[in-house]
Amino acid sequence: MSESSGKHSPSRRRFLTSVAAAGAGAVAAGAARAAGPDPLITEVQDWARATGDGVDATPYGLPIEYEGDVIRRNVEWLTADTISSINFTPIHALDGTITPQGCAFERHHSGAIALKKEDYRLMINGLVDQPLVFSYADLERFPRENHVYFCECAANSGMEWAGAQLNGAQFTHGMIHNMEYSGVSLRTLLEEAGLSAAGDLKDKWVYVEGADASSNGRSIPMEKALDDVLVAFKANGEALRKEHGYPVRLVVPGWEGNMWVKWLRRIEVMDGPVESREETSKYTDTLEDGTSRKWTWVMDAKSVVTSPSPQAPITHGAGPLVITGLAWSGRGAITGVDVSMDGGKSWQPARLAAPGQDKALTRFYLDTNWDGSEMLLQSRARDSSGYVQPTKAQLREVRGLNSIYHNNAIQTWWVKANGVAENVEVS
Amino acid sequence: MSKFPKLTLTASVTALMLSAPAWAGEFGLGRPALPEEIAAWDLDVSPDGTGLPAGSGSVEDGEMVFAEHCAICHGDFAEGVDNWPKLAGGMDTLDREDPLKTVGSYWPHLSTAWDYVNRSMPFGNAQSLSPDEVYAIVAYILYSNDLVDDDFVLSNENFAEVELPNAGGFIIDDRETSEAHFWTDAPCMENCKDTVEITMRARVLDVTPDTGGDNAAAAEPEGAATVTEAAATETAAEPAPVEAAALDPDLVAAGEKTFKKCKACHQVGEGAKNKTGPMLNGIVGHAAGAVDGFKYSKPMQAAGEGGLVWTEDELAAFLAKPKAYMKGTKMSFAGLKKEDDIAAVIEYLKSFE
Numbered sequence: 001m002s003e004s005s006g007k008h009s010p011s012r013r014r015f016l017t018s019v020a021a022a023g024a025g026a027v028a029a030g031a032a033r034a035a036g037p038d039p040l041i042t043e044v045q046d047w048a049r050a051t052g053d054g055v056d057a058t059p060y061g062l063p064i065e066y067e068g069d070v071i072r073r074n075v076e077w078l079t080a081d082t083i084s085s086i087n088f089t090p091i092h093a094l095d096g097t098i099t100p101q102g103c104a105f106e107r108h109h110s111g112a113i114a115l116k117k118e119d120y121r122l123m124i125n126g127l128v129d130q131p132l133v134f135s136y137a138d139l140e141r142f143p144r145e146n147h148v149y150f151c152e153c154a155a156n157s158g159m160e161w162a163g164a165q166l167n168g169a170q171f172t173h174g175m176i177h178n179m180e181y182s183g184v185s186l187r188t189l190l191e192e193a194g195l196s197a198a199g200d201l202k203d204k205w206v207y208v209e210g211a212d213a214s215s216n217g218r219s220i221p222m223e224k225a226l227d228d229v230l231v232a233f234k235a236n237g238e239a240l241r242k243e244h245g246y247p248v249r250l251v252v253p254g255w256e257g258n259m260w261v262k263w264l265r266r267i268e269v270m271d272g273p274v275e276s277r278e279e280t281s282k283y284t285d286t287l288e289d290g291t292s293r294k295w296t297w298v299m300d301a302k303s304v305v306t307s308p309s310p311q312a313p314i315t316h317g318a319g320p321l322v323i324t325g326l327a328w329s330g331r332g333a334i335t336g337v338d339v340s341m342d343g344g345k346s347w348q349p350a351r352l353a354a355p356g357q358d359k360a361l362t363r364f365y366l367d368t369n370w371d372g373s374e375m376l377l378q379s380r381a382r383d384s385s386g387y388v389q390p391t392k393a394q395l396r397e398v399r400g401l402n403s404i405y406h407n408n409a410i411q412t413w414w415v416k417a418n419g420v421a422e423n424v425e426v427s
Numbered sequence: 428m429s430k431f432p433k434l435t436l437t438a439s440v441t442a443l444m445l446s447a448p449a450w451a452g453e454f455g456l457g458r459p460a461l462p463e464e465i466a467a468w469d470l471d472v473s474p475d476g477t478g479l480p481a482g483s484g485s486v487e488d489g490e491m492v493f494a495e496h497c498a499i500c501h502g503d504f505a506e507g508v509d510n511w512p513k514l515a516g517g518m519d520t521l522d523r524e525d526p527l528k529t530v531g532s533y534w535p536h537l538s539t540a541w542d543y544v545n546r547s548m549p550f551g552n553a554q555s556l557s558p559d560e561v562y563a564i565v566a567y568i569l570y571s572n573d574l575v576d577d578d579f580v581l582s583n584e585n586f587a588e589v590e591l592p593n594a595g596g597f598i599i600d601d602r603e604t605s606e607a608h609f610w611t612d613a614p615c616m617e618n619c620k621d622t623v624e625i626t627m628r629a630r631v632l633d634v635t636p637d638t639g640g641d642n643a644a645a646a647e648p649e650g651a652a653t654v655t656e657a658a659a660t661e662t663a664a665e666p667a668p669v670e671a672a673a674l675d676p677d678l679v680a681a682g683e684k685t686f687k688k689c690k691a692c693h694q695v696g697e698g699a700k701n702k703t704g705p706m707l708n709g710i711v712g713h714a715a716g717a718v719d720g721f722k723y724s725k726p727m728q729a730a731g732e733g734g735l736v737w738t739e740d741e742l743a744a745f746l747a748k749p750k751a752y753m754k755g756t757k758m759s760f761a762g763l764k765k766e767d768d769i770a771a772v773i774e775y776l777k778s779f780e
Contacts, residue, residue: 075636080500080510081702083691084550110553111691123460123468130452131460138456163627167635192452207471213553215546217471266468274471277543281534284597290522292533296600300609310629338614343623347616376623386610398606402526414625423629427622 088174104177109214126268129194154256154405178361183232211265219273254330254359288400299330302408303381314419318372332384334362343376472542483582484563505571515571531572551691682775726755
């Protein structure tokens with residue numbers, strides 16, 4: 001087969017063949033003997049004979065076509081229109097911790113706008129000594145910082161409150177990304193405008209607002225604003241993508257994604273919260289008795305096994321198996337992740353690929369020898385505040401059945417003997 | 428050798444001091460915001476009414492304004508169309524299964540409704556309403572929720588007197604106390620429960636989108652052959668806009684850009700569906716008011732039944748000033764000012780049959 005004829009199908013076909021083989025009982029452990037010489041080795045292949053692309057073929061590179069399945073996806077029935085909607089990061093197909101911008105989830109309220117750097121203005125007003133307007137070029141002249149943070153939508157896993165619904169880690173846990181941001185601390189900009197006019201800062205708020213038609217705005221307590229909030233213009237080393245707020249977005253570490261205002265255009269120092277639509281009618285959590293929690297900004301510790309999972313089944317039969325996943329906490333760093341293969345009866349510690357970082361994704365691995373029997377696979381994160389990721393039953397016990405946001409429950413994948421995995425809920 | 432750096436340093440310090448403005452923070456960057464600029468952007472309204480402009484609007488006026496600008500998504504009675512938000516109803520449902528959260532049943536502050544309508548609505552044409560229109564719309568939403576009578580007039584003066592039913596329904600995040608038991612030193616590692624049963628399966632529910640390649644992975648092996656075939660067909664059926672012979676590709680490309688203004692409501696191309704507005708495949712040369720399954724305004728429907736056909740000329744006239752061209756149209760779009768844009772959009776629409 002020449003390389004051009006396999007445009008979409010090789011990975012699929014390879015998978016299907018191997019699952020079929022595994023299903024047929026060809027699950028011999030250890031190295032298998034080749035039935036005959038492999039033509040991929042014994043015959044000179046096209047790519048080994050002819051030349052490939054020149055350096056000017058792709059001035060800005062995209063993933064190779066064989067990875068065409070690793071893309072953001074949306075769930076059409078969730079929202080009225082794709083312009084005010086969300087899509088999901090293909091976390092089942094990624095490894096490491098950094099999310100490439102091109103497949104990092106998007107959430108817009110009035111669509112992703114195209115705003116030029118030259119047309120960009122950032123205003124700071126309200127209770128400041130001197131209301132100021134910055135251009136993009138001005139922002140580049142302030143001292144810069146680099147930090148890696150996860151950004152998780154408060155509604156990530158929201159569809160799973162009612163029970164196991166969506167069959168794939170991308171859909172159950174894909175409203176998250178993790179990038180290295182370069183930008184200026186919000187504190188630096190606030191101090192440039194001067195905060196003495198605000199008096200006692202303890203009860204003051206900062207209202208942040210975007211330039212798009214949704215005019216999305218959120219109120220942030222001054223304490224957080226002066227702590228670790230970043231006005232970012234680069235992610236993973238390059239300019240932010242349009243869909244993530246080019247040219248400037250806010251980064252609010254550990255707090256729900258809706259507060260990470262994109263196309264940031266205005267910062268107002270205020271006496272109190274605005275109580276905007278996104279912090280009253282949305283992003284609030286109704287409890288069993290009908291009262292609702294507001295200002296639930298922090299994203300609690302959470303984890304998910306990304307492989308094996310429904311979109312990433314086991315294709316190789318019994319034997320060595322890498323179980324891997326992601327863990328994160330808005331309250332600090334991940335200190336440990338436990339994995340269960342029996343639906344939570346017993347747990348074993350997974351290996352963290354690197355020590356957990358503050359408010360950033362942590363990759364975990366459990367290198368195991370699968371005996372080929374079915375598993376109820378779960379992961380459970382612990383963070384530096386001592387918080388342990390709860391089960392959905394534990395969350396429902398406190399919050400009732402009408403929650404939409406902040407579902408950080410333990411996820412279960414039912415991995416069958418043939419390697420196929422399914423999203424299930426267990427007792 | 429040692430002199431030059433010193434000189435440079437002195438020079439740059441002087442320059443910095445000269446350019447440093449009087450307000451200067453540490454860096455002296457940016458410029459003072461002008462009052463007009465602050466007035467243009469600082470529109471937010473706080474719960475106590477701070478930020479409200481002077482003005483007023485009645486329920487009666489609100490009904491008309493709402494019908495014109497809002498009803499297409501939110502329904503004539505604020506009851507919501509399709510997946511678009513319902514703005515009325517749901518009283519006393521917050522402690523029941525699937526509560527209905529509307530301005531009346533859930534929102535704590537009226538300021539939020541005013542602020543949101545003023546800054547973010549109508550969808551696709553934000554910040555186009557006058558303060559009086561916003562007061563009128565908010566008055567109508569209150570009326571739709573049975574919170575005021577039909578002769579009510581809302582203004583900046585009586586705004587603070589309106590209290591919403593769920594004003595007292597919120598508590599500040601209490602997870603650290605109500606969920607304190609999630610902080611535990613030693614989570615269970617062995618014999619954590621006796622039995623484990625599967626209580627719900629996602630595949631039984633079957634609401635996961637078809638994910639092309641990945642869905643094959645999610646399928647059971649016995650379905651393998653069919654799935655591969657389906658995928659092959661999918662690949663063959665790549666969207667290929669059918670281009671009529673005389674289309675100007677540059678104009679089509681320009682039209683695609685202009686069409687961004689229409690996209691909030693209209694879909695075009697493969698798989699286009701009716702959304703807030705009808706889907707527009709084949710619209711050029713098509714009878715007006717006749718796209719299957721779309722609920723048109725009465726005037727548009729009547730015009731179509733009366734024989735109106737969307738020729739390029741008719742479409743151009745409509746797109747220039749929709750509301751002048753057709754009184755009572757549901758299309759809440761101000762119109763395209765430039766003739767070039769109109770020509771481009773029409774060329775673009777012609778590329779979809």
